[in-house]
Amino acid sequence: MNNAISTEKAPAAIGPYSQAVKAGDTIYVSGQLPIDPATGAFASDDITAQTRQSLTNIRSILEAAGTDMSKVVKTTVLLKSIADFAAMNEVYAQFFSEPYPARAAFQVAALPKDALVEIECVAVL
Numbered sequence: 001m002n003n004a005i006s007t008e009k010a011p012a013a014i015g016p017y018s019q020a021v022k023a024g025d026t027i028y029v030s031g032q033l034p035i036d037p038a039t040g041a042f043a044s045d046d047i048t049a050q051t052r053q054s055l056t057n058i059r060s061i062l063e064a065a066g067t068d069m070s071k072v073v074k075t076t077v078l079l080k081s082i083a084d085f086a087a088m089n090e091v092y093a094q095f096f097s098e099p100y101p102a103r104a105a106f107q108v109a110a111l112p113k114d115a116l117v118e119i120e121c122v123a124v125l
Contacts, residue, residue, distance in 0.1 A: 004018040004020070005027065005065045006018065009061075011035035011036075020061045022125075026125075027062065029058055029123065032120065033054065033057075033113060034049070034050035035053070042113070047084040048087050050115060051088045051092060051119075055091065055095045058072075059095070070097070071124050073101050075102075075122075076105075077092070078108045078118040078119070079116070080110070088117060
């Protein structure tokens with residue numbers, strides 16, 4: 001049985017989806033835009049701050065699910081510009097330690113609300 005996970009410490013879904021879903025011992029976190037849940041606005045207009053906010057949102061959702069960043073096994077990073085890869089990677093490295101999760105990173109044509117980054121993940125309990 002699937003159970004929705006939600007927290008006010010991360011932005012509410014902007015469509016018909018859950019912040020995360022628990023299925024068995026696995027947590028699937030929806031793509032997190034860099035929205036500050038306190039203001040409803042982007043944390044900033046630069047990739048460093050936006051990456052930090054997206055990952056902070058993920059951390060908050062995982063905590064609400066009863067797990068943490070050390071239990072993330074896979075991430076997907078969507079970038080508006082692949083030129084931001086190095087700057088995103090510097091911030092990303094501050095949220096994870098070895099063994100690092102598996103990851104895919106893509107440049108996409110556009111992201112919701114014209115964000116610079118969106119990150120999703122899969123974690124275990």
